[in-house]
Amino acid sequence: MHSRQRLAEKITRDAMSTVRQYQLFDNVVPGFALVIYKSGTKAFNVSYRFNDRQRRYTIGQLPAWSVVAARERAKAIRREIEMEYDPLGNCEAERVVPRISDLIDRYIDEHLPKLAARNRSDQSSMLTKLVLPQWRNRLVREMAAGCYRPAKKLLRRSAPCPTPIRANRLGEILRKMFNLAVQWKLRSDNPAQGFHKRPENARECFMPLPCNHSARSPET
Structure with missing residues (x-):
């Protein structure tokens, strides 16, 4: 089971990469986490279920996104999900719209x-x-x-x-x-x-x- 803590700037800054990617989950917003890739890149995402499918929406990378800004975006995404709107599904649909x-x-x-x-x-x-x-x-x-x-x-x-x-x-x-x-x-x-x-x-x-x-x- 993933350990959860309130993500803060120091925690995200000090998180080190390992031989495998891993996530640090926030205990404030459900599904909100920081993923640390093997390359050292760090990005915020939100994991959720929609229509019995497990989904993961990437918010953005550090340092372009702060913890505070990413958490607020995660809250907005959770509200969309509660209104039966799949933000990731909408992004996928937009990619196939002809230009x-x-x-x-x-x-x-x-x-x-x-x-x-x-x-x-x-x-x-x-x-x-x-x-x-x-x-x-x-x-x-x-x-x-x-x-x-x-x-x-x-x-x-x-x-x-x-x-x-x-x-x-x-x-x-x-x-x-x-x-x-x-x-x-x-x-x-x-x-x-x-x-x-x-x-x-x-x-x-x-x-x-x-x-x-x-x-x-x-x-x-």
Whole structure:
């Protein structure tokens, strides 16, 4: 049986690593403990049961987390569990939610092979060089409707003076990609549906860059 004591800064600081990892359990918050790994790394966690499954939620490592802060986080986690909410299960679910990088990969793998070689190369280049750097980690389902804005400054990898022809091309690609996202049931609507072509004056320098707004953020 694990011995329990009130974890304090001195106890966590003095805990030494051994040939096997072990835990020091707190006697204030059930399941709250400090784990000491063989490497010497120390981290706070909370052990609990949810739906007859034993779970362990890692709060964070020393010294980034103090005992006091980690204990308060552990209390909050216990309250969530009492409300029948599994914090670890929610984290696992978030990891499998598709992001824009996943959508671009699927678009390139499944849709672009159907196109002519030059068209395929052009679309792949625009998505990976212009869109991916800005939207890589954004969730597909949280992209806001009409998330485009004109910008004079271009991304580093874009051409020095792109024309509205290229801007229109990018808009059409994004509209098609999000149409497929709807077909693939990654979201219920197309946030690029309202895109309209600009007059194509070849001498004008312009590029609509994907903005950084999501459905949770107000548009500017």
